[in-house]
Amino acid sequence: MSARRRASMRMRSGVQPAIAWAAVAGFVLSSGAIASGPKLPPATNAAWKAECGSCHVAYPPGLLPAPSWRAVMAGLDRHFGTDATIDAPTAAAIEAFLVTNAGRDRSPSPAAGPILRITETRWFRHEHDEVAPAKFRSPEVKGASNCGACHLNADSGRFSEREIRIPRSQP
Numbered sequence: 001m002s003a004r005r006r007a008s009m010r011m012r013s014g015v016q017p018a019i020a021w022a023a024v025a026g027f028v029l030s031s032g033a034i035a036s037g038p039k040l041p042p043a044t045n046a047a048w049k050a051e052c053g054s055c056h057v058a059y060p061p062g063l064l065p066a067p068s069w070r071a072v073m074a075g076l077d078r079h080f081g082t083d084a085t086i087d088a089p090t091a092a093a094i095e096a097f098l099v100t101n102a103g104r105d106r107s108p109s110p111a112a113g114p115i116l117r118i119t120e121t122r123w124f125r126h127e128h129d130e131v132a133p134a135k136f137r138s139p140e141v142k143g144a145s146n147c148g149a150c151h152l153n154a155d156s157g158r159f160s161e162r163e164i165r166i167p168r169s170q171p
Contacts, residue, residue: 045097047090053155055084057147059118060157061098065105068114069098075116119144131166140167 052058061069073095076084086094106122118124128144136144147154152163 045094048094048097051086051090051094055082056145057154059147061101062103063118063123064098064103064115064121066099066102067105068116069095069102071114072116073098080117117145135166138167 049058064072072079073091076086076091115121124144135141141149147159150164150166151159152165153159
């Protein structure tokens, strides 16, 4: 092998990994992957957005695991104190969307049953541990499940810490 060919191979072998790392870094930085907050799929199901979003934020499917979404959809007749019953074909389509796009199951014990409230997940408690319980009860927030009270882009499924405005309580 000629000296020129060996030099060319050394240069290519050093350049290719550098280019690959630069490409990966560019993707990560441009996609917001390092921004805090979960990277969730966009709201892509019209029935889910219309039905769930008519009463509250259409919570992104990635915030709960599949068993939790199945349990939520099975209990629409008693959905957190409200009858949220919808026709069977629409319910099946929404459940399929939620289960397909669900987050990982991080529950401490499957025997405990599925977690039905996003606010009861370890992830939620960790992310909101600095928020005083009184703030969640304030008239401006009205509860931990009211994501849009603080997260400016909750309706779009974006929960970055850069997009938060915590309401100030009135004196």
